[in-house]
Amino acid sequence: MSVKSPIDAPGLWLVLLRSFRALNHIAERSISDSGLGLTDFATLEALLHKGPLTIGEIQSKVPLALGSMTAVVDRLERRGLILRTPSPADRRARVLKLSPKGRAVVEDAFRRHAADLESAMAVLTQREKRQLRALLKKLGRFAAATEPKATAKAKSRNTR
Numbered sequence: 268m269s270v271k272s273p274i275d276a277p278g279l280w281l282v283l284l285r286s287f288r289a290l291n292h293i294a295e296r297s298i299s300d301s302g303l304g305l306t307d308f309a310t311l312e313a314l315l316h317k318g319p320l321t322i323g324e325i326q327s328k329v330p331l332a333l334g335s336m337t338a339v340v341d342r343l344e345r346r347g348l349i350l351r352t353p354s355p356a357d358r359r360a361r362v363l364k365l366s367p368k369g370r371a372v373v374e375d376a377f378r379r380h381a382a383d384l385e386s387a388m389a390v391l392t393q394r395e396k397r398q399l400r401a402l403l404k405k406l407g408r409f410a411a412a413t414e415p416k417a418t419a420k421a422k423s424r425n426t427r
Contacts, residue, residue: 307342311349311372314364315373350366
């Protein structure tokens with residue numbers, strides 16, 4: 268009878284990291300195959316699934332500095348993929364929305380991207396996907412909640 272050894276946190280982290288890298292490579296390749304950069308795709312995808320948004324609203328979904336986000340929006344507008352329209356709520360703000368060309372591009376890119384990720388995760392059953400999602404969310408929430416404490420401990424150690 269074999270006894271299973273406990274799984275330590277560093278070993279689990281390495282498995283998560285390697286899995287992320289492998290899946291991220293597939294995701295980035297599927298996005299680049301569509302002719303879009305990662306931030307361009309993420310911006311268009313946010314508009315596709317959330318509808319018209321301001322730059323600030325997109326920025327909360329696509330983590331980029333404001334200057335970088337503005338460059339992405341300018342590039343997408345030059346390519347005719349998005350339109351800037353006045354905000355009905357705030358005349359200083361602009362609302363971004365997909366142009367018909369942008370909608371066609373991102374729908375096609377997202378369809379291929381989703382299919383590539385489905386193929387990469389085909390080893391998991393729907394039940395396993397639900398379990399994995401729940402466990403990763405639980406872990407992520409706990410890590411996010413404890414992160415300020417860990418940062419404070421590290422700072423206090425470094426100042427001793």
